Amino acid sequence: MQRWHDGNHFTLLENGEQFFPRVFACIANARTEVVLETFILFEDKVGLQLHEALVAAARRGVQVDATIDGWGSPDLSERFIASLCEAGVRLHVFDPGPRPFGLRPNLLRRLHRKIVVVDGEVAFIGGINYSADHLGDFGPQAKQDYSVEVRGPLVGEIHRFAHAALAAGSRHTPHRRWWRWRRQARFAPGQLAHAGSARAMLVTRDNGRHTTDIERQYRIAIRAARERVVIANAYFFPGYRLIRDLRRAARRGVDVRLILQGTPDMAIVKVGASALYNHLLKAGVRIFEYCERPLHGKVALVDDEWVTVGSSNLDPLSLQLNLEANVVIRDRDFNALLYERLDALVRDSCRQVQPESVQAAGGLRQLLRSFIAFHLVRIYPTVSAWLPRHRPRLMPAMARPLAPAGAPPIGQERR
Structure with missing residues (x-):
């Protein structure tokens, strides 16, 4: 159920020039946990920066869960995925679906959210994906977009929602639900201090109880x-x-x-x-x-x-x-x-x-x-309402062996 939370502070972030540095800085300072959802993650200069930030966080012991959409982020290289998994990042793919004859027929009911929660203390939410076309130097096709950085009690609600999404999609790993519940309890909304004067709520759309x-x-x-x-x-x-x-x-x-x-x-x-x-x-x-x-x-x-x-x-x-x-x-x-x-x-x-x-x-x-x-x-x-409403699935991205020593850096082989 939607709830209003008092005492929040919001920072408006316009375009990738403002958004990416703030997100990457918060991930770089993460102490315990990063939870990230995005529709698009491309293996371009922005995606490689995110990759570097997540790998570094995981290697210093931060629990990192990253969820990407299987249709919005279809072309990540095996080396890109393998290096994330090797570092300890738990990479989840939302409804990857089959690709008969190279086509992607499973277009409906995608994961379109863009959420980041770091240490249960700061969150980001908006419309910006992790791709270079959100930067002005991309050229005439660079996108105009917005996101917000959130601090205050609403972060606890966003944090709880992000964990519930992981648990609901990963039904093949029920033994992890208790662990996630314990982590959620540490960051209950009431335990987060007021950070400002804004009243706010998280509003979501799904294909169950929150359709409209x-x-x-x-x-x-x-x-x-x-x-x-x-x-x-x-x-x-x-x-x-x-x-x-x-x-x-x-x-x-x-x-x-x-x-x-x-x-x-x-x-x-x-x-x-x-x-x-x-x-x-x-x-x-x-x-x-x-x-x-x-x-x-x-x-x-x-x-x-x-x-x-x-x-x-x-x-x-x-x-x-x-x-x-x-x-x-x-x-x-x-x-x-x-x-x-x-x-x-x-x-x-x-x-x-x-x-x-x-x-x-x-x-x-x-x-x-x-x-x-x-x-x-x-x-x-x-x-x-007549269209299929299948239960969404999160599948773990499969780690593959990394290339031998001396191979070009991640992403360079695609240039």
Whole structure:
């Protein structure tokens, strides 16, 4: 059950330039434990830095559990995995699945969360993966994204959740559950000192008892909005009820702004979102397309206190299929900081979508596409319930013998 925790402090981390140094520094200072989940881990310069940090932590006696998604991180070399395992890192692969004929058919219900907990004292949660395309020097395809560093009692909740995910997925090793429970008890939320003034909760989405929790928190905040709603989201094709709440908020005078992809990393992303533009613009919603590089963020704020940051997009995959995790924060200072960052994004790097331009690009084809899109958002929650809901599995990555002495460093053979 979701619980509010008082006394937290949040640090906003924008893009890999701010996120990676903080995560790697905390892992470097870990004393007892690192628990990490990510959708994507690539064997590039960022992945190699993470690899080095995890190996060093494990070799000095820190318990390291790292979970990657079997579809999001499919191409790690045997040497990369073997060196982690040899150092003592417990590397788990979420639903690796078969790959007949080299294909990856198991695309549904992926592990999309991005969580790190170090020593049960500091946590990170957001939308940033471990890949070089989250750094500005990657080029025009570098992603714009956000994460938060968390300190305070909420860390205990995130820590407990991360361990529960390990236990639930690793049913082939039940003898380890008691050990994990003992470690969890050492970091119960009540034992962590207050670190700030923010009230916050962890909100997750799964395919069991928490299928709509993240969407529900969005809708509660939007329905209560009196002044402003600002949503920056990479993949925007939400359900009918959330669209209805946005339209109603705009019609009652709330300043509703959507910051969406103008330079999409996948063409279908913009096609889907733009099909909804007409419905939203008619109600008074303002839409801005971020054009500097692909937007990958999943953040929102309402009025002058409410904020959410996490891994969940506002599309069918995140809202109906994937495993996701967001934090919901009530803090005026943090809200003001995020608003300042998003307002600068709108001012410096976005173009506003004008109703005339949507109508000018219209015609029968646009009208038909808009009609189909609008009714798809009404039915896809029902359709998604028909899709398979298998029990997710965590499989341990298999250690293989390391290359002989004198072999090139990890990653160099891929350059």
